[in-house]
Amino acid sequence: MTNQQDIMHACPACGLLCDDISGDAIARQQFSCGKAAKFYARVSAGAAPAVGGSTASLAEAVKAAAALLKQASAPLVAGSSTDVHGARALVSLSHATGAAMTHINASSTLRNMKVLQHRGWQTTTLTEVRNRADVILMIGTDVVSHNTRFFERVVWVDEAMFTEPAARKIIYLGGDKLNTKPGVAPDGRAPEVIACASESLPEVVATLRALVMGKPVTAETVAGVAVSSLKSLADTLKTAKYATLVWVSKDLHYAHAELTIENITETVVALNQKSRAMGLSMGGSDGDTSVNYAHTWLNGVIIDAPEWESHDAVVWVNSYSPNAMPPAGTAPVIVLGAPDSTFDTTPAVFIPVATPGLDCHGQQFRVDGSVTLPLTAAKPSDLPTLSQVVALIEAQLKGDLA
């Protein structure tokens, strides 16, 4: 049996799910990523259930939560910041209470899902990129604001099977306040930056797609970007052995950004007629991929976006975002979440639950969708899991109804 210090933990602080976090690094709080440092610095001790802001027993809090849910005519399960096991429990709770279910990242998730459901896409995963990508184009994003160690773990690696990692061509196209420093090659070679504001990306990406498809483009500039530089970018993509076009849906936060994503993915489709290219959707947090996937296999449909005003009770789960709360005005709120939650408004019921990957084991999907990793309890605690608390609430509901 390996001892606690030898286990490599997978870090659920973002969608990259780096699984090289040693017990030693956690003990000494030494990380190359601020998100990981913040996650592993969290403390669960001292949290207790509360009803109306007053400390209560778990049984009392469960009873209060069940009573509120029983009363509600249109409850909502929201936040849903958890892992696969938590997602299963929340789907079960939504069935038991007739609740709708959504996720804290629903709007950015749905931006991608609209594209998937309208046209489909052609995408790749991190190990393919690590071993094959010779050109990496980031559109409207620096990736590292979401996935700090993207370049460390996927791009500037020591070895790759089919390409020379240090020779990769890194290109940034558009976006706001990008941190392009991680895109500098180990030998100091600077990345190419084609600057434009996020809001100009619809035009710029549409032009890139047209150029890749060989359509005539007569304009000399599009949204301030020289068409000649886009033409040269299109040629770079076409001659790449394995071009990777990266986006982060959270960074494309203007109206109808799904159309920009579709232009990215359809550029990939066009490239794949003759050469090889793939899309890569990065970002991810709060178990968004896990919850959407589990929701899909359990219900047959993807996660939905919330309509806050049409619900009269909210079950809020914030395991990876202890500071997050539903929009003001939604009530009553039952928080089944982070023991270190901070509240501006006292929720009706608060039941601290174990955070998967910190207090308890779990399973989480990586942002690229094909890989699922086990989460291990980095700092085991006695807190009940979300599944256990939901089972108690469901039992209480059944008892009440009987």
Place this chain on the structure above:
Amino acid sequence: MITLLKNAKVIDPAHHKDGVVQDIYIRDGRIIAKPADSEKIGQVHDLNGKIVMAGAIDMHSHIGGGKVNIARMLLPEYQAMRKLDEPEAHICGANCSHHATPNTTDTGMRYIEMGYTAAFEPAILAVNARQAHMEMGDTPMIDKGGYAMLGNDDYLLRLLSQNADQKTINDYVAWTLHATQTIGIKVVNPGGISAFKFNERRQDLDQQHSYYHITPRRILQALSRAVNEIGIAKPLHVHCNNLGVAGNFQTTLDTMGASDGLPMHLTHIQFHSYGTEGDKKFSSAAANIAEAINSNKHITADVGQILFGQTVTASGDNMMQHLNAKVANPKKSVIMDIECDAGCGVVPFKYRDENYVNALQWAIGLEVFLSVDDPWRVFLTTDHPNGAPFTSYPHLIRLLMDKTFRNDAFDKLNLDAQAMSNLKSLDREYSLYEIATMTRSAPAKLIGLQDRGHLGVGAAADITVYTDQADKEAMFAKPDLVFKDGELVVKDGKVVKVVWGATHTAKPSFDLGVEKDIKQYFDRYHTMQMNNFKISNDQIAEDGRNHVINHTQGS
């Protein structure tokens, strides 16, 4: 407690029983010999001569994993197809979609309602196995299991290109079975999924891979030998090169020779039985294929019958699905390269009887069924959901058992397709005994489930009771009773008790020394730790419902 099924008309090909009326006794989930008169019988079902078979086993059905879930996501159109004003014929999950790839609850419910008690996911990407098991773990009522995909993973291709010895390959294959909690090994378009990543668009059986300089034939040799030598029951599950291409029957025939006489299973062979004759350069080669199966005793096949209607195809074969995406209906598709391990392609299809190619595909599948002599070597599948959803099995069974019904359907096909098929000259009608063979005894034997697929003493009490009817579709759509591990779970076609089933695996012994090189490969090239690639029994059972049943097979 002992349960007695009295006056059962038993059809149990594993014991050569064809309509023998007898009593069946069940205790603790198993079939037992007639107990002493002093023992108390807790529950008696007098079947009055109703037909009794073992629970059916679907040996090839895409029920869980990445591409199946993408298929669910891809087609919200199915939600609009729900007929909310009609009473449900079955218990639906909260969001029952009647989707070709239903949610996990509905998958389990629909299977058990038809008397199926197990289904095997045939294309588990090793790196995606954890997801596949999560979905199968959430699939109630039936037993599950899967075949891990190898043959496009860079680890194996590197071994082969470096002329690694067979023992190293055997150890890697056995290690994969353990790590992925699977019971068989599958190869999809050997070498082709990898070649697509190097911008190749076709991979022929004897064509060298452009990077590794090995042939698909070499991959098939190595893997079929490994599977044989490590001693698992399930022969190598082969999705041949050139899926769906006119003229591909020659590749299929050549593939039969690639294992040097070792057992091999060719899957969804309908999609690999196409000739190039006629004006449209697309014809049936079912006769050639069936003849070759009949004479090559080391070959088994499942058909992958297509049936008309909307479905979605989900395959590991991203090379060929990338070509098929051009005929997607609705016009959308997902193509993925995955983790230097494999790939996937999800493409919706609408098979139409007025379409020449579709109509001929339908006929080709049936021609194969009716022309292969031995029901122990041909299996009833639609390659769910690729040819049609598994819920169409009762219809397919009637097509096989009822010549008039089949010929009436044939008469409605595209006329040019009718002219190119000999289906009407095939008079064969499958018997109940043959149906029981191809859906029970044969799959259990093929996969190595010694205690399933038959009704002998000691067998798991997975039992289906039917009323014999002239309309075989009605008969197989709605059994009277279904028992899962001895518990009555379906009555009159409706679920009366929810159970969760188990996951079947095979874990042959191997030299753990192989892990040293595998770990080094992970450390050098992967984006995850090797240890996280491996799935433990505890993780399969994590939410308290599923558990692993390991089968000791071979020597």
